[in-house]
Amino acid sequence: MSSDPVLFGIDNLPYGVFSPRxxxxxxxxxxxxxxxVLDAGAAARALGSAHVxxxxxxxxxxxxxxxxxxxxxxxxxxxxxxxxxxxxAAVAPLLHPLDEVTPHLPFTVADYVDFYSSEHHARNVxxxxxxxxxxxxxxxxxxxxxxHGRAGSVRVSGAPVVRPLGQRRPAEGAATxxxxxxxxxxxxxxxxxxxxxxxxxxxxxxxxxxxxHVFGVCLLNDWSARDIQAWxxxxxxxxxxxxxxxxxxxxITPLDALDAAWTAPPARDVPPLPYLDxxxxxxxxxxxxxxxLLNGEPVARPPFATMYWTPAQQLAHLTVNGAHLRTGDLFAxxxxxxxxxxxxxxxxxxxxxxxxxxxxxxGERAFLADGDRVxxxxxxxxxxxxxxxxxxxxxxxxxxxxxx
Amino acid sequence: MSSDPVLFGIDNLPYGVFSPRxxxxxxxxxxxxxxxVLDAGAAARALGSAHVxxxxxxxxxxxxxxxxxxxxxxxxxxxxxxxxxxxxAAVAPLLHPLDEVTPHLPFTVADYVDFYSSEHHARNVxxxxxxxxxxxxxxxxxxxxxxHGRAGSVRVSGAPVVRPLGQRRPAEGAATxxxxxxxxxxxxxxxxxxxxxxxxxxxxxxxxxxxxHVFGVCLLNDWSARDIQAWxxxxxxxxxxxxxxxxxxxxITPLDALDAAWTAPPARDVPPLPYLDxxxxxxxxxxxxxxxLLNGEPVARPPFATMYWTPAQQLAHLTVNGAHLRTGDLFAxxxxxxxxxxxxxxxxxxxxxxxxxxxxxxGERAFLADGDRVxxxxxxxxxxxxxxxxxxxxxxxxxxxxxx
Numbered sequence: 001m002s003s004d005p006v007l008f009g010i011d012n013l014p015y016g017v018f019s020p021r022x023x024x025x026x027x028x029x030x031x032x033x034x035x036x037v038l039d040a041g042a043a044a045r046a047l048g049s050a051h052v053x054x055x056x057x058x059x060x061x062x063x064x065x066x067x068x069x070x071x072x073x074x075x076x077x078x079x080x081x082x083x084x085x086x087x088x089a090a091v092a093p094l095l096h097p098l099d100e101v102t103p104h105l106p107f108t109v110a111d112y113v114d115f116y117s118s119e120h121h122a123r124n125v126x127x128x129x130x131x132x133x134x135x136x137x138x139x140x141x142x143x144x145x146x147x148h149g150r151a152g153s154v155r156v157s158g159a160p161v162v163r164p165l166g167q168r169r170p171a172e173g174a175a176t177x178x179x180x181x182x183x184x185x186x187x188x189x190x191x192x193x194x195x196x197x198x199x200x201x202x203x204x205x206x207x208x209x210x211x212x213h214v215f216g217v218c219l220l221n222d223w224s225a226r227d228i229q230a231w232x233x234x235x236x237x238x239x240x241x242x243x244x245x246x247x248x249x250x251x252i253t254p255l256d257a258l259d260a261a262w263t264a265p266p267a268r269d270v271p272p273l274p275y276l277d278x279x280x281x282x283x284x285x286x287x288x289x290x291x292x293l294l295n296g297e298p299v300a301r302p303p304f305a306t307m308y309w310t311p312a313q314q315l316a317h318l319t320v321n322g323a324h325l326r327t328g329d330l331f332a333x334x335x336x337x338x339x340x341x342x343x344x345x346x347x348x349x350x351x352x353x354x355x356x357x358x359x360x361x362x363g364e365r366a367f368l369a370d371g372d373r374v375x376x377x378x379x380x381x382x383x384x385x386x387x388x389x390x391x392x393x394x395x396x397x398x399x400x401x402x403x404x
Numbered sequence: 405m406s407s408d409p410v411l412f413g414i415d416n417l418p419y420g421v422f423s424p425r426x427x428x429x430x431x432x433x434x435x436x437x438x439x440x441v442l443d444a445g446a447a448a449r450a451l452g453s454a455h456v457x458x459x460x461x462x463x464x465x466x467x468x469x470x471x472x473x474x475x476x477x478x479x480x481x482x483x484x485x486x487x488x489x490x491x492x493a494a495v496a497p498l499l500h501p502l503d504e505v506t507p508h509l510p511f512t513v514a515d516y517v518d519f520y521s522s523e524h525h526a527r528n529v530x531x532x533x534x535x536x537x538x539x540x541x542x543x544x545x546x547x548x549x550x551x552h553g554r555a556g557s558v559r560v561s562g563a564p565v566v567r568p569l570g571q572r573r574p575a576e577g578a579a580t581x582x583x584x585x586x587x588x589x590x591x592x593x594x595x596x597x598x599x600x601x602x603x604x605x606x607x608x609x610x611x612x613x614x615x616x617h618v619f620g621v622c623l624l625n626d627w628s629a630r631d632i633q634a635w636x637x638x639x640x641x642x643x644x645x646x647x648x649x650x651x652x653x654x655x656i657t658p659l660d661a662l663d664a665a666w667t668a669p670p671a672r673d674v675p676p677l678p679y680l681d682x683x684x685x686x687x688x689x690x691x692x693x694x695x696x697l698l699n700g701e702p703v704a705r706p707p708f709a710t711m712y713w714t715p716a717q718q719l720a721h722l723t724v725n726g727a728h729l730r731t732g733d734l735f736a737x738x739x740x741x742x743x744x745x746x747x748x749x750x751x752x753x754x755x756x757x758x759x760x761x762x763x764x765x766x767g768e769r770a771f772l773a774d775g776d777r778v779x780x781x782x783x784x785x786x787x788x789x790x791x792x793x794x795x796x797x798x799x800x801x802x803x804x805x806x807x808x
Contacts (some may be wrong), residue, residue: 111556117638137638142581143571147640148552148647152515152730162606164725167547167677179677203805204565228725234519234541236551237641240725243552275572320566321644322631322805326556376662390560401607401726 007389070105103250124392181400183226189345207282251391411793507654570632585804586629593749611686655795
């Protein structure tokens, strides 16, 4: 679990919820610095805080709900505790080694929405499944396409992922679908955005309000059973092919730590409708550099800066019909894939639907085998040429239940 | 708000959450009897109960989580309070007239799943949108097709429904989609099932376990903007065309009140896979008779008994991939449409995509106008030839926000 301390320096300070190894039943808010975790509730009590109730909560929910001015004040407190020489002696006993704590899902997921905002990913998927047809559907350049996923299946990094059972398209000539453990289990490397401040029912949230509502960013692996998905998804979209597991990183990086990462989105070749038009200076893209590791070997480096639709556009679209935001809403980018072959965020794309298996130290992989461990990591440009790490999200594939 | 007391007699006793008119900030569990609501927490305190904490909660959440044996015990208590002559004097002051209380959403919605389980509805929609093609997709007879909806948009009967803004398919020859208030606002008359007992992650729930997990039934109107939906739904399914509002009845009818309503589902012309095969006696269909009223006029009488896929099959399918149930999960049947023209549960079908408008007392309707009020009601066979009412779900259409 060691990591480069430069990625988790004083300009980062992501939030999580943990229990010390010797108190597995407890839930404490932690702030990560390097390879250590500050017990923030204990620090608030020891050093004084204007926000003791938020720091001593058992999840980030109250902090998320507290709103942007409080987010800034709380971050300033953490920065002082961990950065000021005067606090060094008091804080030292409150720091736990990262590998001696158990992480927990840091907030209660309200609604989970998954977008499909990488043009490279959408084109790859279109070419794989509809060869010779139009790779993009006619609506794709006019809106960030998305759907609701299963909030109850969102789990923290490290939690196991059981291979799902399900139906597959009938074999040629067969009348009945096949049924059993998925034989095309895949990942989707994504970035998730965590909503803090709710919005008013019936009122769209404008592009420019992103930072009033979104607290921070996580990494997200949208585990996908391609065989189940392919058979079920017409006409109502992905359902059981996705709903068995979605993993998120244990550390939520506040948007305040990503000020140096904003970047211009790709040029839009189709003018967006006014509610999606960010030309006038709404928050744009984010320069996040992802890495996908399969059993420890890097297999892809997806660049988030290449995403066609931005988080601000996703938020504006999600709410334009009057759907309101709740604290804990989670919306994800969709698979991050760049223009190059080594930048694709799914095995579907990396192996071109299994036609070109990856050659790894422990053998070939078209899709995931039982026991495989997938880890996503990422970093972003930080202040003064530094880097801000986005933690990691890992999961190991367990066999499907027996007797199925 | 008057209603036929026979529908809400001692064999029904649905649960809700209300505040008396003079205490709008309070939340109390109520049990409905006829046109009156028992303040159940007050009754538990006055008459004694083994479950005072459940009765005095501010939502049904703790009761849902308590499990089937407690559901039965609590129902027996309510039946005694409201049915035993000995309690009449004590209970009388705890009964509020139904039209003097404000209903609230009675439980916290965890995940909301919407199915598509009426063959008549699926065929009608297929014929309308894909004339000349196969009305049913190849998967339809092999699984209950469904998708996740937006839990945060679920609201109680009576809450307003704001006409959504959104994109529509570009007009012929136009490069840009139209944008504005939906011009094809519709309803879907459905039945919702409320999960009480959670299930284990990674473990499918068998057909036969329906009654261990499902607490009760509500009526549900899945408001739908057909123009938004038609443009967005390929390839990831319905999103903004549905996510602006879903209304549920204020009263949750316990499954224990519907013992006389179980009925054989329609014959299956395609043998279901084993995990969906209910031939061996799993819970089957439910004989619920719905009525759709538009501005008070009945416009359809959808028969729930004609649904191809049953709630037990929906539950088994929903969890076969290892997705687990949480207390408060809500899954809905999909639009209930019978074989006859007057039995269709959406305006899309009743007006055949607007081609044959309904003629009402206040004019023609292809889709909903601002100010229109839609109400769904239903009843089921009860013990001894009686009837069990399923309350009602109502909503009035408000204009889209201005300046859009």
